[in-house]
Amino acid sequence: MSEVVLAPGDTLGILGGGQLGRMLAMAAARLGLGVRIYDPDPAAPAAQLASGHICAPWDDAEALERFARTVQVVTYEFENVPVAAVERLAALRPVRPGLRSLATGQDRLAEKTLFAELGLAVAPFAAVDGPDDLEAALGRIGVPAILKTRRMGYDGKGQARIAAPDGAAAAWAAVGRAPSILEGVVDFTAEVSVIAARGLEGAVVCYDPGENLHETGILRRTVVPAGLTPRLRTEAVLAAGRILTALDHVGVMGVEMFVTPKGLIINEIAPRVHNSGHWTELGCAVDQFEQHVRAVAGWPLGPATRHADVEMENLIGADVDRLPEILRDPTARLHLYGKAETRPGRKMGHVTRLRRG
């Protein structure tokens, strides 16, 4: 089953119907593939661009089976799809990327452990399952440190910074007393990410690293190319290639890294297309969405060559009120996600701009 290769006219199943699923759906359409979305949300933005939407909970075995029967390959657009649902599907259809990528991407402890096993530089970390673990970990790692839930953290959620040893109890409460990981704070000069793809036969391509700028824990901008030395750029790409290969990953992955005076520190992975790769829409002939579809379809990967310098800006919440100004801006390429409701912190769209060198 792992050898299934899609043909035009076949249907790709996508778990999750957010904006990433929506952009995947358009890329799949451009490659002549049909798309079916599985998402419990009746207003899933991707459903508008898909030929089918199964709207059911993640634990609905009958709906999952019905979904599997109408698609030839399954992929996912977010890493918090319940593993049990993917296990059910994997018994019926190839799921790409596989369960190992998904499980690792869901668990900060598993991903940090993988990086360490591969000999990649990581921040000091320790598993925290209770107040005693936290005390011990703080003793070893010191302050400042960040306590993060192992699961379901994204865009800065499920995190608490510990500035002094007496902050442990408050942090433990702030993360909801959930299984967590304590990480030493990294003194970094920049955050970069590598968008990498791996094909069914093991080939890996990497897009140029971009530099990410966050505000209140949410990605605000990605600038490409990142200001890396050739040596660090190579290091970043090689680290990404090793991670995808170690996981036998099939598809696109975002690998986030910190740049420090001592070199790169691998921070985390997202086993899917990634917000920091939206610049590829404008800067590359084959963008991350098409690349992911090619990979999970079992097709040869496309080139990851970058033909322009690009800056990507997220439109978050009320940023969409700037629409008239953005439409008048001759440097801006707009991409909206079709979300009816604007909420603070909600990603509503993005703008890409060519940077003049």
Add this chain to the structure above:
Amino acid sequence: MSEVVLAPGDTLGILGGGQLGRMLAMAAARLGLGVRIYDPDPAAPAAQLASGHICAPWDDAEALERFARTVQVVTYEFENVPVAAVERLAALRPVRPGLRSLATGQDRLAEKTLFAELGLAVAPFAAVDGPDDLEAALGRIGVPAILKTRRMGYDGKGQARIAAPDGAAAAWAAVGRAPSILEGVVDFTAEVSVIAARGLEGAVVCYDPGENLHETGILRRTVVPAGLTPRLRTEAVLAAGRILTALDHVGVMGVEMFVTPKGLIINEIAPRVHNSGHWTELGCAVDQFEQHVRAVAGWPLGPATRHADVEMENLIGADVDRLPEILRDPTARLHLYGKAETRPGRKMGHVTRLRRG
């Protein structure tokens, strides 16, 4: 009604659901707009990417009214939409481009007459409504000449070449004795087209002219930039601007021209997005599809700046059998139209490639 401006969440109605409608639907989605397709074909490729498809004949007044009620603005993706249908819709909703562009684009005589009225160079032409007209026209224009039906001609259909005066009867039979136009054959060195857009407030932008290469009457390749002198390039763009302005056109238009030793000859217009503008997907931040949507939405036009040299190749009929090779080609960006059935002469997709300067 002509002042209606769309807002994200509004719905654009598209008459015709072929590949051009499909690409318009994706562009509209990227701008946060919904799309509803009207097409009598239940397998219309655009329907897969739209949130609604009204599948009814062009003379179904009730269906047209139902369509109009669910959209805020109507546009079209092919110029052979019956004028009567558009007149019905125009009474209910803004139709952009308007009836004048549509009627002119449907009638070779009307378009040639417009070009001549604007003082633009055209091939010698004459209306032919019967054998006597044809004899008289041949006497004036001479041979070789081409007899073309005034209406419903595209991709070389409805045309007959007359090499000698005694070929008149056969040509008249070949075009089905339909109202026609006789055109003198132009001795040209190249065919170029200008993809131009005009906004609701009268601004015009033009993409760089591309050079078109045909095989058996069907566009095979477009190469951008065309090999024009700066003077001819300017002449081409100015001619396009004058035509769009004269028609009070709102939206994108393709203007085809011949390059001759004596200058440009305006050949024909398509009052819609155009096959020879597909290169803009890869070569411009805002492609022709997004540009058209911006124009008909009443939004400011985007830049038509070209940031790369591009070659576009149509995939026609059995060309899709080359898919494995195309997918392995690191220079090729593939775009398929989701058509289930391959037929000779049918446009199945296209490939764009960055050209290295």
